[in-house]
Amino acid sequence: MYTHVKDILRMAKESNTSVIAFICMDYVMARTVVCAAEKTNTPALVMLYPEHVTIQKTTGLKGYAESVKELAAQVKVPIGLHQDHDYTYESIMRAVDAGFESVMMDGSMHSLEENIAMTKRVVAAAHARGVCVEGEIGHVGTAAVADNKNEDLFTKPDAAALFCRETGVDSLAVSIGNAHGEYKETPHLDIERLDAIHAVTDVPLVLHGGSGIPDDQLLIAFSHGVNKFNLGTDFLRNYFKAVQDYSREFDAVQDPVKIINMPEYVQAKLQPWVENRMKTLCRF
Numbered sequence: 453m454y455t456h457v458k459d460i461l462r463m464a465k466e467s468n469t470s471v472i473a474f475i476c477m478d479y480v481m482a483r484t485v486v487c488a489a490e491k492t493n494t495p496a497l498v499m500l501y502p503e504h505v506t507i508q509k510t511t512g513l514k515g516y517a518e519s520v521k522e523l524a525a526q527v528k529v530p531i532g533l534h535q536d537h538d539y540t541y542e543s544i545m546r547a548v549d550a551g552f553e554s555v556m557m558d559g560s561m562h563s564l565e566e567n568i569a570m571t572k573r574v575v576a577a578a579h580a581r582g583v584c585v586e587g588e589i590g591h592v593g594t595a596a597v598a599d600n601k602n603e604d605l606f607t608k609p610d611a612a613a614l615f616c617r618e619t620g621v622d623s624l625a626v627s628i629g630n631a632h633g634e635y636k637e638t639p640h641l642d643i644e645r646l647d648a649i650h651a652v653t654d655v656p657l658v659l660h661g662g663s664g665i666p667d668d669q670l671l672i673a674f675s676h677g678v679n680k681f682n683l684g685t686d687f688l689r690n691y692f693k694a695v696q697d698y699s700r701e702f703d704a705v706q707d708p709v710k711i712i713n714m715p716e717y718v719q720a721k722l723q724p725w726v727e728n729r730m731k732t733l734c735r736f
C-alpha cells in the first residue's frame with residue numbers, strides 16, 4: 453500500500469525501530485524491495501538517488517515515482533517513496549512535481565547558516581504541498597577516505613537542535629561515525645553522540661552509509677533514535693552478483709531471447725538478501 457514516508461517514519465518511531473530505505477536504481481530493484489516487504493510484512497522505503505536519473509540514466513524521474521506507486525498498490529504492507537541527496541531548490545521541486553512526497557535537502561557541505569537558509573526554503577515550499585523533507589547536519593562523508601573517523605564532520609548536538617528548530621525538517625541525517633560506500637575497516641558508531649542528538653531533537657534521525665556497519669551496532673542505533681536507515685552499496689553489490697550469475701548460466705549466442713527472463717531471475721537471487729535485512733533489522 454503506497455504510504456507517505458512521514459507516516460512510515462512515525463510508525464518506526466513508535467515501534468522504536470528503523471525502516472530501511474533501499475537505493476533502487478531501476479524497476480528490478482524496486483520490485484524486489486516491494487516483494488520482500490510484502491513477504492516479511494515489513495514496511496519499507498524505495499529510494500531514488502537523483503544521479504541515477506541525471507547521470508547514469510537508469511530510470512526516469514516521473515516514471516520512477518509512478519512505477520513505485522503502482523508496485524506499492526499491489527501489496528498490503530506500507531511502501532514509501534523517497535528521493536535521496538539533492539542539493540538545490542530547483543531540482544527538489546522537479547522531484548516534487550514528478551510525484552515525490554518525500555525528499556532530502558542536503559546542504560551539509562555548506563556553513564551551518566547557509567545550510568539552514570537553503571533547507572528552510574525547501575521545507576516551506578515542500579510543506580505547502582504536503583511533502584516531507586529530510587535535512588543533514590554535520591556531514592556524512594566518504595568511507596573510502598575514512599571520513600567516518602573524522603570527528604570534524606560529526607554532528608554536533610547543539611547545531612542539530614538549532615537546525616531542526618530553524619528549518620522545521622521532518623527528519624534529520626546525522627554523522628556519528630558513518631560514511632558512504634565501502635568502509636576500509638569496521639566502523640564504530642558514536643552512540644553517546646547519537647543519544648545527545650536524540651535528547652535535543654524530536655524528529656526521526658536517519659543513518660546514511662549503512663553498508664558494512666555490523667548488525668549489533670545498527671540495532672543499538674535503532675533503539676536510540678534512528679528511524680530510517682539507508683542501504684545502497686550492499687544492495688548494488690548483490691544486484692551485480694545476481695546479474696553475473698545470470699550471464700554465467702545463459703548464453704546470449706545460443707539463445708538471445710533469454711535476456712527477457714533476466715529480471716525475474718535476478719529478483720529471485722536478490723530477494724532473500726533483502727528479506728534477511730528486513731527480518732534481522734526491523735522490529736515493527
Ligand SMILES: [Zn+2]
Pocket residue numbers: 537592632660661682
Ligand atoms: Zn547519504
